[in-house]
Amino acid sequence: MKSWRQALRDGAVSGSVASVLSTAALSAYGEQEDGTPYGPTNAISHWFWGRRATQRDGPSMRYTALGYAIHHASSTFWAVIYEKWLGEHAEQKSLVPAFAGGTAIAGLACFVDYTLTPRRLRPGFEQRLPRRSLFVVYAAFGLGLALRGMVASEESRMESPRRHCIPAGRP
Secondary structure, X not given: OOOHHHHHHHHXXXXXXXXXXXXXXXXXXXXXHHOOOOHHHXXXXXXXXXXHHHHXXXXXXXXXXXXXXXHHHHHHHHHHHHHHXXXXXXXXXXXXXXXXXXXXXXXXXXXXXXXXXXXXXXXXXXXXXXXXXXHHHHHHHHHHHHHHHHHHHHHHHHOOHHXXXXXXXXX
């Protein structure tokens, strides 16, 4: 099992990937279902701006940037949990456990978001999108969690063995 320090490092990357993929899904379904790619991300900023954020259609620093920042931070939180307990499966190229782990963490995040979290602190994009779209958003998030390890695994196999032979203290 990874140390918390390594899980934090890896979680910053896998959280970013998961955040970008799930935001792309939010934007695509926002455009398709709600007529605006920005509405679902804007709605996340309802934590600070209340109902106005859920009704904002266009891009803005106030709503869109803050909504994305909240989403990104949340994605990174869940990614650290994934990396701590399940991230090694992806690094070992164990596809089924890696993606099952990503799915499990995405499912846990969804459960916490909509069952344990007070309404005021829920993601907010559910106010702009139907449930079927939310399923795809969380699925994209789960996929993103596993991708970092899969890519890291490929890079480490392609690394030059000479890199490991350099004495300590020399570049």
